[in-house]
Amino acid sequence: MTSNRRTFFKKTGLGVTALAATPLLGKAIAPEKKAEFAPRKIPYELGMAGYTFVKFPLEDTLRMTQRVGITHLCIKDFHLPLDSSEKDIEQFHQKCAEYGIKGYAVGPIYMRNVDQVNQAFEYAKRVGVRMIVGVPNYEMLPLVDEKVKEYDFRYAIHNHGPGDELYPIPSVIHEKIKNLDRRIGMCHDVGHTWRYGYDPVKMTLEYGDRIYDMHIKDVTEASSKGTSCEMGRGIIDFPALFDAVARTGYSGKCSIEFEKDNTDPLAGIAECVGYYNAVHDMM
Amino acid sequence: MTSNRRTFFKKTGLGVTALAATPLLGKAIAPEKKAEFAPRKIPYELGMAGYTFVKFPLEDTLRMTQRVGITHLCIKDFHLPLDSSEKDIEQFHQKCAEYGIKGYAVGPIYMRNVDQVNQAFEYAKRVGVRMIVGVPNYEMLPLVDEKVKEYDFRYAIHNHGPGDELYPIPSVIHEKIKNLDRRIGMCHDVGHTWRYGYDPVKMTLEYGDRIYDMHIKDVTEASSKGTSCEMGRGIIDFPALFDAVARTGYSGKCSIEFEKDNTDPLAGIAECVGYYNAVHDMM
Secondary structure: OOOOOOOOHHHHHOOOHHHHHOOOOOOOOOOOOOOOOOOOOOEEEEEHHHHHHOOOHHHHHHHHHHHOOOEEEOOOOOOOOOOOOOOHHHHHHHHHHOOOEEEEEEEEEEEEHHHHHHHHHHHHHHOOOEEEEEEEEEEHHHHHHHHHHHHHOOOEEEEOOOOOOOOOOHHHHHHHOOOOOOOOOEEEHHHHHOOOOOOOOHHHHHHHHEEEEEEEEOOOOOOOOOEEOOOOOOOOOOHHHHHHHHHHHOEEEEEEEEOOOOOOOOOHHHHHHHHHHHHHHHH | OOOOOOOOHHHHHHOHHHHHOOOOOOOOOOOOOOOOOOOOOOOOOEEEHHHHOOOOOOHHHHHHHHHOOOOOEEOOOOOOOOOHHHHHHHHHHHHHHHOOOEEEEEEEEEOOOOOHHHHHHHHHHOOOOEEEEEEOOOOHHHHHHHHHHHHEEEEEEOOOOOOOOOOOHHHHHHHHHHOOOOOOOEEEEEEHHHOOOOOOHHHHHHHHEHHHEEEEEEEOOOOOOOOOOOOOOOOOHHHHHHHHHHOOOOOOOOOOOOOOOOOOHHHHHHHHHHHHHHHHHOO
């Protein structure tokens, strides 16, 4: 991405609408002068949610992730099981490194009882990440509150929209965590939020201070019938969403979780990456 | 693409830079009000240059083109030879229709002598398109000038950058055609223009009135060493380019000609499509 690209529209202050009235008179239109100042640094980055590759082993996951230029992976247990040995973990990291990829978190991990909470925190520690994306039963929240203090980890609760009895949308999560340690926050799945009928842009602006991870995906409609699709083909207003994300000062990962075509996802993932890149080149 | 997405930035009149200074105060930030007016209609469309699929038969070409949501194809002779029979042509169109795709032009076709010019115009007529993307030897231009009148076709001369002795960039084409019938114009290959060291944005603004087709591709550097890459990963300022294209009133196709990974191009093509879609959603 070049530095002058994303500043073009800002510098000129002219959108296409304003310019469209200008008739083309042969060679009479002078080229625009390019912006000379540096673009604003976006403090967050694109990532990959491991779940995207639920049908693939690690090597294929890394190959496809590398191909679209993503270097941060949220590790799912089907690629690195919760009971992995130290050697398994070492080999996992080595394999990731071969593709220039680094795990930045683990999850989502469901935690229905004390053992599962304990296991997840120990797992994250052994894997060497500082964030768990989790789905704790409500009665586990006090224990999670202790654990984040003990381990000094962030714990991002994942919202799953329609059918999720515990955490369908960020406002529900917020109600449950607002009085807990601030290291407990959420992994905002913007697709599931819209599938529950709530605008993820508004949710981002309202609860952004507790959003620590994101699953980005477009969806076909704002109901339980909505399904995952390529960014830009669905109903989510991504330019507005990322504008909101930037406004909240978010500095985590925007991880692609692409669930369409899950036995052949690369083309759809790549389309999402192109969309994300263009939105950010124009911010 | 939703109607309110592309109008968000225009309506608010606020870029991320302006907003970034606003601190996040819990739930204090009110969601932005969405734009209510209709977005500006972009009069041009995404297309696919047949050359992208130089290593693939027609069926694979159509399958991949359909998958990325493109419905307009510039037909290359390796998919429909110049000496195709009426039946071949009928079967070609039928196969395209099965994938919801329509040929909008033929070419690029090199025309070094009278027979090749005659053959190309007859071919285009039999195929049923109204535009030829061509590369005529200079001495063929008077004949091409007669033919466009006779057939009432558009004839778009393709520029090929470094190594192209005839038509490296639009300004060279323009010099050759400026006094010929206005149905003779150019197919602006923006990647090859930059590879020749000329900014395709400036070329678009200067010669847009004679640009009738486009090959869009990003390139790694502005020299003959530059190679094709995914849109957004190279040096072309596509937001500025499409702003320029829109300003000229262009109403043709912006056809992806992706030359990287030509035995496995789908992921790269998809990334280009995502990039194109986002730029246009934000225009």
